[in-house]
Amino acid sequence: MTLRRPTVLAAAIACAAALAASLTACGSSELPDKPGGGAKSGGDLLSRAPVGQDLPSTPTLERIRKNGHLTAATSDTDPGFSEKNPLNGKYQGFEADLTAMLAKYLLGKPEVKHVSINADTREALLQNGTADAVVSTYKITPERMRKVAFGGPYMNLGQAVLVRKGMKGIDKAADLDGRKVITTAGPSVESLKKVAPHATPVIFQTISQCLQALRDGRGDAFINNQAVIVARAQKDTALEVLPFTFGSASYGIGLPKDDPKFREIVDGFLRTVEEQGLWKQSWKDNVSPLTKQPVPEPPKPGGAGGDPSAATPPASTPTASTGS
Missing domain, CATH: 3.40.190.10 (Periplasmic binding protein-like II)
Incomplete structure (x- = not known):
């Protein structure tokens, strides 16, 4: 009996380890497909997301390429838009999809370093170079456009x-x-x-x-x-x-004020993902389950730019309605 105890113990440990590994694998690969979670859209969208060709050299783009990732100021608590999954640490949602696709467009790979923000820190993060972009329900206003630039708009709310x-x-x-x-x-x-x-x-x-x-x-x-x-x-x-x-207001991707060529790159990215149907697919997968409303038509990028007079959307531009 004494000689068999180590064998029995080893077998029990091996069994427990196998069970733990099985549970871990299940937790990482079978994430709940909850409304607004982005579980349906993320991987498929990224596989189809475009890579920018012959992009002009700009200070911001060169910094991104040197770092090997896009540093984006984002929310981690907005279901349907940008939320950090506590099980795998990944960001998911409509704005998270846009951020990852933008990184792929710039780098050829969806490498994103997320930086936490609040409403008072967005301009500072762009002005001091801590963030390359802000993708976090950032309303385009004349006051803000005197401090930062905006790519887009990419949604109206x-x-x-x-x-x-x-x-x-x-x-x-x-x-x-x-x-x-x-x-x-x-x-x-x-x-x-x-x-x-x-x-x-x-x-x-x-x-x-x-x-x-x-x-x-x-x-x-x-x-x-x-x-x-x-x-x-x-x-x-x-x-x-x-x-x-x-x-009704337009929301854009916040960008450094002193790099207008980079803003043009971001506008080109937004036009491309809209033309390819990726914008609508991400909205359908992430936002429509929450709003119970059809996917709206995306606004045309390029209307924000660096001109404060373009901060208000035209009256005919469709908006995303929430209902109840």
Whole structure:
């Protein structure tokens, strides 16, 4: 009996190791295909994504090629748009797809180094060279265009409203008048003033702080762009998106201000992925399951550029509607 114990123990250890390996393999290769997770689109899109040919040399492109990756400032908490998968560490969603495809277009391979951001750090990251691009629901405004350039636009969004489930009395944007409305500083506050001039903005630095304030009752509603609102509503069943939006704005890829040729490269990339149907495929796989709306027509890139007068989309440009 004594002589057999090591053999039995070894067999048990081997069996346990095999079981652990099997579970690990299952966890890494069979990721849940949840709505907005990007599991359907990522690999297929990247295999079909274009590689830029005969791109002109620019300071930003040379830095990217020297580093061997695109350094992109992105969100890691926006389901459907840009979210970090906790199981494999990969980024997934519509904007994550665009970022990976842009890297492939520039480098021939989808190598991306993700840099975390908040609403107040985007311009600084581009100005000091920490990021090559910002791909994170970055609204194109004249003020921002004096500091950075924009590729695109690549999507148009309205402002959406998130409330505690069961909240009554807010049926349209004007009903926000006289209420405490939670949001982040910047464009959302400006949009609120236009539709509800007597609303009281309750401003926080981060989306997470806004959501907690809404749950705590420190405001009646939380407003932000549709991407942020719809994505967050997926994670909290105590909150709901109201069935209306207001305003319309263009969103672009933030780029260094002093490299106009690189902006032209990015515009060319966006035109290519739209023409090849990759834009619509990624939106269909990632965003439509959340919004329950058809895939919109993408805006035509090249309208943003470096001209602040191009910061507002034309009235005829379709927008992505969220419904309820």
